Structures are given as C-alpha cells and as structure tokens.
Amino acid sequence: MHRGGSAETISTVKLKLDLHDVYNRGDEIDRQLRGVIDEAVAKRAKLVEIIPGKGSGQLKKRVLRFLQQKEIKALYHRVEKDSGNFGRVFVHFRWK
Secondary structure (H helix, E strand, O other), X not given: OOOOOOOOOHHHOEEEEEOHHHOOOHHHXXXXXXXXXXXXXXXXXXXXXXXXXXOOOHHHHHHHHHHHOHHHHOXXXXXXXXXXXXXXXXXXXXXX
C-alpha cells in the first residue's frame, strides 16, 4: 500500500477561501467566490471553507446571497454555517 506523496483522492480535496483582504471590494468578492466554486467543481472537491470573518456580518450575508443564486446553488450539495465560529461557512459537494 502506498502512503504519503501528494496524490489526493476525490474525497479528500478541500479548498479554503479567506475574504479578509477583499471585504470592501464587491466585484473582487464575487470573482473570488466564483473562482473557488469553479475550482471545487474542476477538482471535484468535497468541501470549500469560506471565511468572511466575523465583523458586522455583512460580508457573510453577501457570501450566503452569492451561494443562493440559482446557477451557483445547482453546483453544490449544501451549505453549513459553522455553529462554533460565526465567521466561517462550509460548502459541501457530493460527487457520483
């Protein structure tokens, strides 16, 4: 059995997007969100962790609105708001 190395199976690919640096640039926020969703689809990732941060909650609301768009919602399985960390959202994918 081979162990180690950089080979990842479909079920272990996880992506992370931290939006702290672009919190006040709307177009860039949408571009980065779309980019990470597209990357998740291309790599058949199981999970995307999006970190809008805690702040006022406006960025998290924007992320959730983005994820609710019909064409985006069709790409993933479900969204989970981290109950232990208000500033984090998980997007789960299911691949056949």
